[in-house]
Amino acid sequence: xxxxxxxxxxxGMLRExxxxxxxxxxxxxxxxxxxxxLREFIQQAWFIAxxxxxxxxxxxxxxxAIISLQFGSLASQLGAESYTGAGxxxxxxxxxxxxxxxxxxxxxxxxAICADIxxxxxxxxxxxxxxxxxxxxxxxxxxxxxxxxxxxxxxNGMVSVIGVLGGYFFNVVLQDGTPGAYLASFSALAQLxxxxxxxxKALIFGFLAAVVAAYRGLHPPPGPKGVGDxxxxxxxxxxxxxFVVNVVITLIYLQLVPPKLG
Amino acid sequence: xxxxxxxxxxxxxxxxxAIWRDVTLNLPPGEVSVMLGPxxxxxxVFLKSMIGLLKPDKGKCEINGVDxxxxxxxxxxxxxxxxxxxxxxxxxxxxMNLYDNVAFPLREHTKKSETEIRNIVLEKLELTGLSxxxxxxxxxxxxxxxxxxxxARALVLDPExxxxxxxxxxxxxxxxxxxxxxxxxxxxxxxxTILIVTHNINLARTVPxxxxxxxxxxxxxxxxxxxxxxxxxxxxEQFLNGRRLGPIGMSEEKDSAQMALEQEQADAGHHDGxxxxxxxxxxxxxxxxxxxERQGAIRRKDRVVQVLHTLPEPAREGIIASLxxxxxxxxxxxxxxxxxxxxxxxxxxxxxxxxxADLPGSPAWPGAEQSAPTRPLRPRRxxx
Ligand SMILES: Nc1ncnc2c1ncn2[C@@H]1O[C@H](COP(=O)(O)OP(=O)(O)O)[C@@H](O)[C@H]1O
Ligand SMILES: [Mg+2]
Numbered sequence: 232x233x234x235x236x237x238x239x240x241x242x243g244m245l246r247e248x249x250x251x252x253x254x255x256x257x258x259x260x261x262x263x264x265x266x267x268x269l270r271e272f273i274q275q276a277w278f279i280a281x282x283x284x285x286x287x288x289x290x291x292x293x294x295x296a297i298i299s300l301q302f303g304s305l306a307s308q309l310g311a312e313s314y315t316g317a318g319x320x321x322x323x324x325x326x327x328x329x330x331x332x333x334x335x336x337x338x339x340x341x342x343a344i345c346a347d348i349x350x351x352x353x354x355x356x357x358x359x360x361x362x363x364x365x366x367x368x369x370x371x372x373x374x375x376x377x378x379x380x381x382x383x384x385x386x387n388g389m390v391s392v393i394g395v396l397g398g399y400f401f402n403v404v405l406q407d408g409t410p411g412a413y414l415a416s417f418s419a420l421a422q423l424x425x426x427x428x429x430x431x432k433a434l435i436f437g438f439l440a441a442v443v444a445a446y447r448g449l450h451p452p453p454g455p456k457g458v459g460d461x462x463x464x465x466x467x468x469x470x471x472x473x474f475v476v477n478v479v480i481t482l483i484y485l486q487l488v489p490p491k492l493g
Numbered sequence: 494x495x496x497x498x499x500x501x502x503x504x505x506x507x508x509x510x511a512i513w514r515d516v517t518l519n520l521p522p523g524e525v526s527v528m529l530g531p532x533x534x535x536x537x538v539f540l541k542s543m544i545g546l547l548k549p550d551k552g553k554c555e556i557n558g559v560d561x562x563x564x565x566x567x568x569x570x571x572x573x574x575x576x577x578x579x580x581x582x583x584x585x586x587x588x589m590n591l592y593d594n595v596a597f598p599l600r601e602h603t604k605k606s607e608t609e610i611r612n613i614v615l616e617k618l619e620l621t622g623l624s625x626x627x628x629x630x631x632x633x634x635x636x637x638x639x640x641x642x643x644x645a646r647a648l649v650l651d652p653e654x655x656x657x658x659x660x661x662x663x664x665x666x667x668x669x670x671x672x673x674x675x676x677x678x679x680x681x682x683x684x685x686t687i688l689i690v691t692h693n694i695n696l697a698r699t700v701p702x703x704x705x706x707x708x709x710x711x712x713x714x715x716x717x718x719x720x721x722x723x724x725x726x727x728x729x730e731q732f733l734n735g736r737r738l739g740p741i742g743m744s745e746e747k748d749s750a751q752m753a754l755e756q757e758q759a760d761a762g763h764h765d766g767x768x769x770x771x772x773x774x775x776x777x778x779x780x781x782x783x784x785x786e787r788q789g790a791i792r793r794k795d796r797v798v799q800v801l802h803t804l805p806e807p808a809r810e811g812i813i814a815s816l817x818x819x820x821x822x823x824x825x826x827x828x829x830x831x832x833x834x835x836x837x838x839x840x841x842x843x844x845x846x847x848x849x850a851d852l853p854g855s856p857a858w859p860g861a862e863q864s865a866p867t868r869p870l871r872p873r874r875x876x877x
Contacts (some may be wrong), residue, residue, distance in 0.1 A: 292548050351587070359584035359643075363598045364574045 254368070254446050261373040266373045275378035279340035283386060287335045291390040292332055295397030297324050303406040315402055316413030317420030323394035323419070324429045325484075330477065331394075332386045333436030336379055337469040341444035344375050345465040348448025349458035357449065358448070367449075376441040383437025384430055391429060420490075426482045436473055436478070443469045494788065495523040495686035496557045496575055498543070503552035503855060504564075505535070505542055510572065512538050518550070518715040521796065522652075523789030525687040527678055527697045529721075529732060531741050531743065536690040537581060539707065540656050543688075544576055545569050556654065574605070576600060581659050583643030585607030585631035592627035592830040595646045617645040621675070636663040641672075654686045657677070661693040669693060674780060675701050681752035681787045682782035696732055698722060699778045702793050706732065706743070711790055717797050717802075719815075722774050725806035738765045767821075776809040798824045 236385045299319040306315045336450040348371065353356050447465035450458035498520035505512045512535035520526050529538050539545055541547045542553055545561045554561045557574050585594045585701060595614045599605055605613075618624055631639055640660065647655060657676070661669040673696050673730040680687055697704060699717075708728050721729055731739025738759050742748060745759030759765045780787060794816070801809055813826055821828065 250713045333844060354578045354587065356586055358541070359578070359580055359586075362544050362573055362576060362578045363601065363646075365601050366570070394829035456808065 234276065238282035242411070248310070250444040250450075251443070251446050254449070255442050256374075256375050257368050258373055258442060258445075259378075261369040262377065266370055269316045270367075271371070272374035272378055274380045275344075275375050276342070276381050278381045279336065279378055280385070282339045282343060283335050283382060284389075285372075286339060287386050287390060288393060290331055290335065291328075292392075292397045294327050295323055295394030295427045296321075296401045298327055299398030300395070300406065301429060303402050303408065307406075307454065312408065313412045314420065315406075315408055316399070316417045319398045319402065319417035319419050320395050320421050322423060324391045324425050325432075326477075328387050328390040328394055329429050329432035329436055330473065331390050332383050332433050333440060333473050334470065335446070336383045336437055337440035337466055337473070340382065341440040342462045342466055342467055344441060345444035345448040345462045346458060348375075348445055349451045350373070352449055352451055353458060370447045372383055372449075375445065376438060380434050380437040382388070383433040383440075387430055387433030412439055413447075424488045426442060428480070428488070432480055435476065439472050441474065443472065494653075494684050497522045497635070498654065498686060498688075499541070499553075499555040500554050502556075503539075503542060503549050503554060505538060505547065505549045511708060511784055513710045513712070514551075516712045518701075518712060520686050521687055521703070521789070522686055523684045523787075524702040524793055525676065525689070525700055526703040526705065526715075526791065528688060528690045528707060529692060529697055530690075531692070531732070532588055533837075534707045534710075534734055536707060537658055537763045539659060540578070540658055540688070540690055543656065544578060548630055568629040572649065575653045577647030579644045579647050579648065579657040579660060580641070583631070583634070583639035585642055587631050587705075590628050590630050590647075591634075591642050594631070594642060598646065598650050610689075613649055614645075617648050618642075620648070621645040622671070631877045637668055637765065640664065644672075644675075650866065651683055652685055654688070657687070657689045657691075659691050660689060661696055669696060676700060677787070678780050679779045680789060681784045684788045692732075694735065694778070698733075698775050700776075702789065708732075715795075717808065717812070718777070718807040719774050719811040723805070723811060736765045738787065755811070764768075774815070776837055777815075794820065798826070852865060 298313070302319045302322065303312075305317045306312055306318060337393065348357075351371075359369075360367045399413060402413055403410050431433075444465045447461040447468070448458075451461035500519070501517050503516040504514040516539070516619070526838055528536055528539065538547060541562065543550045549562050553563065554832075556572050556575060561569065561572060564572070585591070586597065589597065594616055595617055596610050599613060603610075615624070615627075618627060620642055622636065623641055623645060626634065626638065626642075629638075631642070633817070634642070636742050639661065644657070644660070660676070665674065665697055666775055674834075676687060676689065677700060679685065689701065694780045701718055703716060704718050704721040706713045706721065708727060713726065713728055714724065722733070724730070728740050730736075738753070742751060755765075775792075797804075797812055798816075801812060804812070813821065816826065818828075
C-alpha cells in the first residue's frame, strides 16, 4: 500500500504483511512487559464496550432468528424437526456469534482505535512519545489490543445467549416447534467444546481486529486524507482476515473434536 | 557538559527518492548549531534520523559513543533520554492538559513525588511564558503556545542534547526573539548541545556557534558561524538574503534557463525580493545578564582558534575581530586590520566556488580530522 517502490507486483503487499506480523509480535512481547497500563486498559475496554454493546445486541437478535428460521424450515422439509434446536444453537454459538462479535468489534471498536492512533501519528505524538523514551506499542497499543480481546470474548458470550434465546423464541413461537424437542436436541448434539471454540475464535478475532487497526493507524497513507483512508482500509482488511482465519479454525476444530453423535 | 554528536556519511532515502546523502558533521559538546535549508530539503527527516525515529540507509550517528542507527532497542531508549526534542508543531499529547504533558517525562522516568514534579513543571512553564495555562488542552491554545509547551516538555529531564525543529515557524518576530534568547540562556545554564533547524535568518545570524546548510540533497557547508555568514557561495548568499535570484527556485532547484531569465529581469530593474545585503558577521546573542558565561562558547574559542589558519580569509578576520585584546594576546594572534568589534563586511572574493565550499569540511576542530570533507557544491545545469 504505502510501498510504492515495489518493482515486483505483490512485493508491496508481502512487505506490509511482514510488518503487520512484526507489530503483532511486538505486541505479544509488550503484553508481558511491565509496568502494565491498567488505567488505559480499563478506559479502552469501557470505551470499546460502550460503542459495541448496543449494536451487537441489536444485530444478535435478528441473526439468531434468521439461523433458526432457515434451519427450522430446512429441518422440517427433511423431517428432522427434532434437531432444529441443536442445529441452530451450534450454528449460532460456533459461527454466528464470533463473527457478529468480530465484525462489530472491528467496525465500531477497531475503526475508533485506528482513527485515534492515526491522528496521534500525524500529530507526531507517537514520535514524541518514542523520543521521550516510552514505547508507544507498550503504552498505547497493548492496552487497546487487550481491551479488544476482552470485549470480544464478553460480547461473544452475550451474542451466544441472545442468539440462542432469539432462536428459541422464533422456533417455538413462529414455527410451532415444541420447547421440549428444542431443548432435548440441544443437549443431544451440542457440547461444551463448541462454546470454547466460539470464545477462542472471538479472542483471536478481537486480537486481529485491534492489531490491524493499530498497524494502519501507525502507518497512515500520507496526506490529509491519510487517516480516513487508513480507517477504511483497516476495516476492510480485518473483515477479509476474519473470514480466512475463521475457515482455518473451523477446519482444525472439526478435525480435532469428534462430533457428539458418531 | 552536553553530549557530543558525531555524524558520519549519513544517507537517507525513501524508496527511490533520495533525501540527502553523505552528511558528515560534528556537533561539539555544549555548542549551539543551526541547520539551514529551504523547505523540503529534509531537515525534519535529518532530526528524526538523529534520534532513531527513521533508519538512515547508510552512515552512523554517534551520541556518547552509541551509534543510534544500529544499537539495540534498549540502548536506543536509554540514549533517547539524553534528548529533548521540540517537534515542528509541538507534538503535545492531545488528551492531556499542558501540566500533564510537561509532567509526562518526569512521571515516566523519575521516582519524584508529585510535589517535586509540580515544582519542576511550574518552573518550566514559567520559563516558557505559559504560567496560568496549565489546565488548557493543546487543542485550545495557539500554535505558538503549543510550541512553547513542547519546549517546556523537552526541557524537564535536563537534556544533554536539545533538538528544535523550526522553533520560530508560526511565531511573530518578537516571540521568536524571546525563543532565541531562551535557547541561549538555557545553553548557558545547562550547557546542553543544541541543534536548531530553521529558515529564520535573524535567528541563524545571532544565535548559533556553528551553522550548516542542506541543499540539493547534500550538506553544503557546516562550520563556525563566521564561515557561513561571510560565504559567497551562491546558495548561501541567496538564502541569507531571501532573494529569488540564485540557484534556489520555487521547486527547490532551478534550471539554467529560469536562472538566466530572472537575472535578465533583475538587471532590467525588477525587484529580486531581498531588502539589503545581510551577509557579514553580526554580534552573537549573549545570555541574559546575571547568568553564567556559556561554557560551550569558551570551549569553542579554543577550538576555532586552533583551526583559524584553515578558514577562509573573511571568516578568519571576523573571528579575530570578535576576540578581546587579552584573548588575542593569550592565543598569540596579532591585532586585526579591521577595527575590533566592528561589523565585518561581507567578503566579495572571487575564489572559485569549489574552493570556498571545501573549506569548512577541512578539520574544523580536533578529533574531526578523519571525517570526510564536505563535498563542494557543483554547478548544476538543467534536468532533475
Ligand atoms: N515518512 C516519510 N515517507 C516518505 N517521504 C517522506 C517522509 N517524511 C518526509 N518525506 C519526504 O522528505 C522530504 C523532506 O521532508 P522534510 O524533512 O519534512 O523537509 P523540511 O526540510 O521542510 O523539514 C519531503 O519531500 C517529504 O515528502
Ligand atoms: Mg520540517
